[in-house]
Amino acid sequence: MEKEQHLKNLIELKSGTVKSFSEEIGLAYTTVRSILERGILNAKVENVIKICRGLNIKPESLMQIDDSLISEALTTLIELKATRQKNVLNYAKEQLKVQNQKSTNISSINEYKIKYNNKEEKIPFTRIGTTGAGVGVGEELDDDIIEETVYFDRSEVDQQLLETADFCIYVNGDSMEPTIKSDTYSFVRRTNEIRDGLVSLVIYDSTVLIKKIELIDDAINLVSLNPRYETIKVKPHHQFKLIGKIVQ
Template structure:
């Protein structure tokens, strides 16, 4: 993101449009548009001062944008996947609301539940039955959602918690997976190391589930955190 893109997005976020902003600060719309297209460094200082004053920033902040914290955050954010970008956005929105004392009341959302997965002794998933339930938390990008039964994945996943899943058979070491293990569905941590491949519970009172020729295994997907 360069300073002109930053300036345009700041204008639109605060005033809705560049034209309306130009009217509010008393600068011709064509002048503001020209600054955004041709570059801040080519603009008259008096116009830059008026624009910055209207936006509540200083000319120094605009000219030094490449070294600003916003620019640095953006350089990292564009390299994140979509789920992590959403987390950055959610945190930024939270900080903005706190700064401006905006109270965001929870809204009831609905989630389609595709069944239950065990955090303990095994569940059957995929009988075709789906149920719509209310959900008050943030909903990440996902392919399906399930309910956890049991305590073997506590404290990360609690009993009766709704978790969201992205369909994939490509699993990396350490990821939480929804797996069909000997024809029953589990949520477990996939591990591969010198001790072999296995499904691991976070609650140590449950034994690891070895992945070998003695057991049938298929992966429904990975949990979206």
């Protein structure tokens, strides 16, 4: 969680507290706090982008930083007097300018995520929420789940798939690998028919998950394809709802 601690340090340096920063950028305090606690890679792309804009940094910078070096630099910077802090800032800006002149290549997971929001020569499609791996790390329903439009390259998706699906959802966990990979989109067709073996999008205890349904007598199990994750046994007193089947 070193990157998240670095992000928290930047937020507090800019606004004093995480709550004040959340108000400044128009993002719920609980959402920002959740990102700092769960990890940047488990967060919605649009929320990470909003935070980075508020800090005037590029999203990919969070993936490329040397955590130990940044931590030491921040500690030293805080101890300097204001005039010397300004000297350090001016030098850092000059170094960034030189670096950008040499290369503009980006290599990070955020580039992969962000490219879907480039609207040039893209196919629009409806997206809702995100889903995570395993119990408790999926997208919770009170985390500002919204319906929005994302854009895919024509070469990346089959037109028939788009016609079959009702919406897509971003996968930010590895519980269904190797079939459904993390940091990709899954396409979903709405259905309320529960069938054995159906790979489905479900809500379990206010958490959105993709799991394979296993029916044993009158019991329902939610199975991960990745053997590292345990099967979830749906209890009668727990919330469970089938949203749709994965059609990709």
